[in-house]
Amino acid sequence: MSYIDLNYKPSENDLICRFFVEPEGNSAIEKACENIAAESSIGTWTELSTMESEIYERLGPHVFEIDTASGEVLIAYPSDLFEPGNIPEILSSIAGNIFGMKAVENLRLLDVEFPEKLARSFLGPRFGISGVREVLGVFDRPLVGTIIKPKLGLNSEKHAHVAYESWVGGCDIVKDDENLTNQDFNPFRERILKTLGMRNKAEEETGEKKIYMPNISAETEEMLERAEFVKENGGRYVMVDIVTVGFSALQTLRKENLGMVIHAHRAMHAAFTRNKKHGISMLVLAKLSRLIGVDQLHIGTAVGKMEGPREEVVEIKNAIVGDWYGLKNTFPVSSGGLHPGMIPALVEIMGEDVIIQAGGGVHGHSNGTKAGAMAMRQALNAAMQAIPLEEYAEKNPELKAALDKWGKP
Amino acid sequence: MSYIDLNYKPSENDLICRFFVEPEGNSAIEKACENIAAESSIGTWTELSTMESEIYERLGPHVFEIDTASGEVLIAYPSDLFEPGNIPEILSSIAGNIFGMKAVENLRLLDVEFPEKLARSFLGPRFGISGVREVLGVFDRPLVGTIIKPKLGLNSEKHAHVAYESWVGGCDIVKDDENLTNQDFNPFRERILKTLGMRNKAEEETGEKKIYMPNISAETEEMLERAEFVKENGGRYVMVDIVTVGFSALQTLRKENLGMVIHAHRAMHAAFTRNKKHGISMLVLAKLSRLIGVDQLHIGTAVGKMEGPREEVVEIKNAIVGDWYGLKNTFPVSSGGLHPGMIPALVEIMGEDVIIQAGGGVHGHSNGTKAGAMAMRQALNAAMQAIPLEEYAEKNPELKAALDKWGKP
Numbered sequence: 085m086s087y088i089d090l091n092y093k094p095s096e097n098d099l100i101c102r103f104f105v106e107p108e109g110n111s112a113i114e115k116a117c118e119n120i121a122a123e124s125s126i127g128t129w130t131e132l133s134t135m136e137s138e139i140y141e142r143l144g145p146h147v148f149e150i151d152t153a154s155g156e157v158l159i160a161y162p163s164d165l166f167e168p169g170n171i172p173e174i175l176s177s178i179a180g181n182i183f184g185m186k187a188v189e190n191l192r193l194l195d196v197e198f199p200e201k202l203a204r205s206f207l208g209p210r211f212g213i214s215g216v217r218e219v220l221g222v223f224d225r226p227l228v229g230t231i232i233k234p235k236l237g238l239n240s241e242k243h244a245h246v247a248y249e250s251w252v253g254g255c256d257i258v259k260d261d262e263n264l265t266n267q268d269f270n271p272f273r274e275r276i277l278k279t280l281g282m283r284n285k286a287e288e289e290t291g292e293k294k295i296y297m298p299n300i301s302a303e304t305e306e307m308l309e310r311a312e313f314v315k316e317n318g319g320r321y322v323m324v325d326i327v328t329v330g331f332s333a334l335q336t337l338r339k340e341n342l343g344m345v346i347h348a349h350r351a352m353h354a355a356f357t358r359n360k361k362h363g364i365s366m367l368v369l370a371k372l373s374r375l376i377g378v379d380q381l382h383i384g385t386a387v388g389k390m391e392g393p394r395e396e397v398v399e400i401k402n403a404i405v406g407d408w409y410g411l412k413n414t415f416p417v418s419s420g421g422l423h424p425g426m427i428p429a430l431v432e433i434m435g436e437d438v439i440i441q442a443g444g445g446v447h448g449h450s451n452g453t454k455a456g457a458m459a460m461r462q463a464l465n466a467a468m469q470a471i472p473l474e475e476y477a478e479k480n481p482e483l484k485a486a487l488d489k490w491g492k493p
Numbered sequence: 494m495s496y497i498d499l500n501y502k503p504s505e506n507d508l509i510c511r512f513f514v515e516p517e518g519n520s521a522i523e524k525a526c527e528n529i530a531a532e533s534s535i536g537t538w539t540e541l542s543t544m545e546s547e548i549y550e551r552l553g554p555h556v557f558e559i560d561t562a563s564g565e566v567l568i569a570y571p572s573d574l575f576e577p578g579n580i581p582e583i584l585s586s587i588a589g590n591i592f593g594m595k596a597v598e599n600l601r602l603l604d605v606e607f608p609e610k611l612a613r614s615f616l617g618p619r620f621g622i623s624g625v626r627e628v629l630g631v632f633d634r635p636l637v638g639t640i641i642k643p644k645l646g647l648n649s650e651k652h653a654h655v656a657y658e659s660w661v662g663g664c665d666i667v668k669d670d671e672n673l674t675n676q677d678f679n680p681f682r683e684r685i686l687k688t689l690g691m692r693n694k695a696e697e698e699t700g701e702k703k704i705y706m707p708n709i710s711a712e713t714e715e716m717l718e719r720a721e722f723v724k725e726n727g728g729r730y731v732m733v734d735i736v737t738v739g740f741s742a743l744q745t746l747r748k749e750n751l752g753m754v755i756h757a758h759r760a761m762h763a764a765f766t767r768n769k770k771h772g773i774s775m776l777v778l779a780k781l782s783r784l785i786g787v788d789q790l791h792i793g794t795a796v797g798k799m800e801g802p803r804e805e806v807v808e809i810k811n812a813i814v815g816d817w818y819g820l821k822n823t824f825p826v827s828s829g830g831l832h833p834g835m836i837p838a839l840v841e842i843m844g845e846d847v848i849i850q851a852g853g854g855v856h857g858h859s860n861g862t863k864a865g866a867m868a869m870r871q872a873l874n875a876a877m878q879a880i881p882l883e884e885y886a887e888k889n890p891e892l893k894a895a896l897d898k899w900g901k902p
Contacts, residue, residue, distance in 0.1 A: 129853050143645060165676070176758075181829070234548055265576045265581075266582075328588075330740050332742030336712050351584075352584055352588050357593075358592060363768075
């Protein structure tokens, strides 16, 4: 009973996985492929008395391409293997036990092509890029956001004050950091009330729409209650740590559909996405996130404090913004070690449809948060008008101070 | 503002992480440690105008041990940094962005010591080993289970029939596989009804308690509905893919406390636990699972088709069965490529408190499932009486056939 068929032509109902495969020891890649295909679908390590040829014919996967030079392998799985609308089930098949098999030394799920039938069993984003732009009323430039810093430690009042300074300085968006939820030094409900209050004030003063993205990550029911609380108090957004919260709860949040934009932070992803030979690619995580329906997703910066090369970030961006069976798209977010000096390069890489977030790059400004936010917006203005930052900085002292502190990479 | 203090003595309220750290390029490990400590708590990549010395004093972490030879580092975090009862929040801190930082080439969270205050903010298992043994009425030997194989493809009726054969052959436990949930070829509700029906029949015929562990992995609310359905129909157990479902939903399942034993499958864990230099150890995942409150957890086999050396499996076992602030313990499960010939070695490694599961090692038996289950139970009987398998096989033809097919490793 073999799963390798290099003459197989995938059908439109197949789900196709691209793996990098490094077989154990000196064994052939074909042997590893047989093991991967079996374990991720209908088989196991030994012949079964309970197997039926009809099952093998109807549900058996097909390894239809093996590139021995690169170690890249394509496997087609009939979509009937999977439960529609159930991300955990799909991952337990194509990204489950196989990573722990002795038959492989390393194994990486590089990409997944979902058949339309399966893709459309998910909700996808409710807002997408155009919906987010409608909420903000900003249509012709990247959005600028900040993360309140220090990540942890400010009390609710100070948190709200720093948010206010960020908004009036020019940020569209203020978000909590990934590890701030409901700690004693800054309780969730108090923070929401105070920060949304300051948002209203900032909107009045600037005449711009302003966004607060509170981190609601928690046990599912608690998370939903927090989302309800945000909504009741005039919030339009929630943010969630999609990896540490997990796929079932993320699906629940989207399903409950509270009418708020969902911002997805990816803390912990690099535990399994970073090694180029093993684990799961960020591209796959991004596709899953769009299927489930997050409206905004951190995908990397190509510049900044986090690793992730430019080509990879662009590939992920294209996957979440392009057409995909009529699903709405997801707004790419670049965040992590950014500062004003990086904005032109970032806009050049990402285009206009990107949310640029800087935490340290705003609150680390020599003249404080408001000046930092002003510098970010100034850098964006310069980039949009194709004016060199140094030139634009001549008449914009906040930008000048930022460039003086952090330079231009 | 430094986080390194090699004279620091951790307090009983500190959460302590043991990391393996490989700094980027030629930079010093101390520099990487500063970055890790900052990013996982209150800091970022630059000095902040909004930081206050009071926050640094009260919430700052302490890197208090750096072993440059092994790359192992200990960091103590004040427990006030974390939200009690919120696993996603804790992971977004100590296992979040840090894995993606350019400042490290590789980073692995090897172990976490939870302070009592934080550990006791979680429910822990409802049953634990003694509770599970009460349910089954088996107190003096390992439990024997099987996974219905083929993993996918059997219809509900055949699924129930294979389960029945397994029980009457001698298995205590029958479980669904990790990727079987609610597919068209075997719908969840139909499977539950038929399989629990056959469980009742098997209990009557054998006079033993029998367990069925249905895989309820799905979006959170759907998962809870499935659990309710199992309970309403006389089920005593649910199983869940804890990694692909995720921590928030797992906490919800435990919180809802339906009075059923929770069996935890770990599909996908090896995407981040396998590489010895990067990611998160299985030991950490096991501790988190016990905190949340799974009653049974797959921890490896030390023998069989999955990688994971003996010392590591024993370390994990000790972490989930030992005393821990009064939390109940978790029953270790060994599953993956096992067959009767491996049982004596496994019992020698794991002791009596282990659940031994074989899928292929039961249903791959030359004479079918029932004979395969008999062979498993015979091998266990032999091991418990310290009789060599070959000797015991002389009077037990099912065991003999299994040894003839698969040998004794």
